[in-house]
Amino acid sequence: MERIGQRFLEFALFFLILSFVSFLFIQLTPGDPVRQMLRVDEVAVTQEQIESLRNELKLDEPLHVQYWYWLKRFFAFDLGNSYMTNRPVVEELLTKFPTTLELALTSLLVMLMISIPLGTLAAVYKGKWIDHISRLFALIGSSIPSFWLGIVLIYIFAVHLNIFPTIGKGTWKHLVLPSLTLGIAMSAVYVRMIRSSLLEGFQKEYVKAARSRGIAETRIFFFHVFRSALIPLITLFGMSLGSLIGGTVIVEVLFSYPGIGKLVVDAIMRRDYPIIQGYVLFISLLVIVINILIDMSYLYLNPEIRLKKGERK
Amino acid sequence: MTRCIKYMMLFFVIFLLASCSFQNENTKEKKKLTLLFNFSADTIDPHMDRTYTSIRAGVVETLVRIGEDLKLHPWLAESWESKDGRHWTIHIRENVKFHNGKLVDGEAVMQSLQRAIDENPSVKAALKIKKMEANGQTLVIETESVFPSFPSELVHPNTAVVDVHEKAIDQKPIGTGPFKVIAFEPSVSLKVERFNDYWDGRAKLDQATFAFNEDANARFMALKSGDADIIFRPPVESMEQLQKDKHIHTEAVPSLRVHQITMNMRSPFMGDVHMRKAIDALIDRQEVVEHILNGQASRATGPFLPSFPYVPSYPKKEMGLDVAQQYLLQGGYKLKNGKWTKGGKEVRLKILTYSARPELPLIAQILQAKAKELGIEMTIQQVENIDEYLGNTTDWDIATYSNLTAPRGDSSYYLNATYMKDGALNYGHISHERLTGIIDAINKTIDEQERNELTKEALTIINNEVLHSFIVYPHIVVAYRDHVKNFIVHRSEYYMITKDLNVK
16 A cells, blocks of 8 residues: 555646746747737737737746646646637547557557567577568568658559558558558567567577477467567557657648647647647656556566566565 | 149249349449549548548539639629628528538637637637628628638638538538438548539439548559559659650649748848849749649749739749849949849848748759859758747748748738738848738728739839848649540639539
8 A cells, every 4th residue: 555655646746846947948949829829820810819818828927837737737737728619638649649549559560460470470480581581571571661661662552552541530541551651660670579579589598498398389489488589679669659649640630540640740730738748748648658558567577577576575 | 744844934034133133223323433633631520620531522612713714703602792891791592501401600600600700719710700690591790800811711621511510520411412421431542422412413423432541642542453443642753754655645724822932031131122133033933833833833923823814914023143133233232253142242142941841842942953053052942840949049041932922812811910010921020111011901901802902012122122032932733544525624622522513
């Protein structure tokens, strides 16, 4: 109970610091939401009208006062309304998040479908042609920008073969090209990671011991080598999931598959401070949750950690 | 047995006939079309949406519309009048129905306008309404001050009329247009279907999809693959390929936007009209059109397209290095060691530009090269937020900028915002007594002819004094497949899916 309370306090402190730092950075970036809201590029407004709206939104108050207003609302579970759509920030984020999550999960699936077989084959047949292919794939995959890969996939599968649609969402077909674009780019890193983890695993003393005891190679591979290779992979996975959710914007724009990444980029362009602030907090919360889940998964995957915990008790 | 076979055969024949008729029913294809636009919408609330999707998709309508002739035309308002430019009587068209079947009257329009004002500060600033009163099909509006351009502000898409009593206006606005909303997926697409009780005759299409994609290459691919029938702004480099494709038509019309050079009157050199004229003479507009915008622009003569009735016939300007030199000599500048000086001080200018419109930094580079040839050192500074920089600093001399000058047809928006002392776009700190007087007069003049004459006078001053240097009117480029019929590229870009739009 004491430990839960301590963790909760840590998170609260982390949130407070993060919210203040992000608030500060957002406010210090150039741009004026009031001019955007009044659409000075289309409507004849005077400086007086600009100042009046700035005053109404309390944007002319000192930064710490503005932060205090925001914090008060935050503790009342209110992240404010978007300047541009006038809809609650929470609603905006929750509407877009499922799309990004869907895209992130299917991209991860594509990544796993490519990187596990290719990385495993490259480790098992080290120095053979399949290993060279995997190296080439990793090199090309990590060098190709995703927007270009997306265009190439559209050109092949939509324009020429006419199998998948280029825009929109709704059916599984709409998910294929965006997921492939993101999944291929991600798998380039994972293929090499899986290969090196497996090779390291093959050299472990307990693997050699298992072999000497005559245990079948497939059993050694799946129950000992592959399992231990999953630990660094899961660490990388945890680190990349946050950036994947936040960084899908290029693919979202290209395939008209808009999620949370596109939402925040638009908000930055239009200086929609409540959305940006809400996004920062939402993503940080997500990253914290993911990291806790990953910490917990280590207990299952690595008996060493489990045993050490048991010893401490 | 034979009887049984006969019955079976009869059943088979009936089944075949039924299948045929069923198939006929199915093959009677609906007339559908997909338009792919380059800005995405997160909401289709007509009062809030910055991309004006619901008016573009034919879901909602405003009281007044701007025609292809760039003049105001009645729409939901049958007519309007005002004797003093402050008290307006608007007669709402009769027998117009919302998509839910309710009739549109003065009260409904008033409630809709009130919601737009309450929700959107930009509409509040644009309309300047003090009081509204509805009586049957008549709406009486009093503006805060004399406001002769009020009817043109009613063209603003954010003033569109919706039934405010309906819920989820941001997802399914109930308007009066030829199409009603089926489904809206934020930032993906808006699907609409024909509204059979439309007041101006039924639409030719059964359904339409107004989709969004901000990537020019993706839009091009969507057109090529057949996912889209009409696309806005294909990539410039794809134009040749599109023009060669016999199944695709391309169209380009000058927009209501102008790329211009803004001069800072507080800078030590740009306050001098001779220097402004010299800079203006340096800009080779044809080079900008051909080499920077690949022919997708027209040379600008002033802030507004020449087809507006209030644009004067400008005298032909002499351009080039020699002309620029002459202006500098007339202004008392001296050429020493290939550099221009005045009062012993070398002329060095700072030009601001920004990347949001990629052609603007290139225009700045062309100008920099020409200025160097002339003997003026020009440094380019690219800023992230041009409005912020121009508004808050004075350490610049000139800036590349882009303005929508007459989005609703009237000239007063641009003139007030750009040349009046407290105008939100008067970044050059222009304070010209005579020009201010004329704009004041425009703001108070109700007679259209008189307003046009006054505007001509104002534009002549702007031209003679080179308060801005106008470079090009970029084109709106659209590509569509050959089965699309009656598609008109409106210069305002407010009306896209119309009742007349059709497919073969």
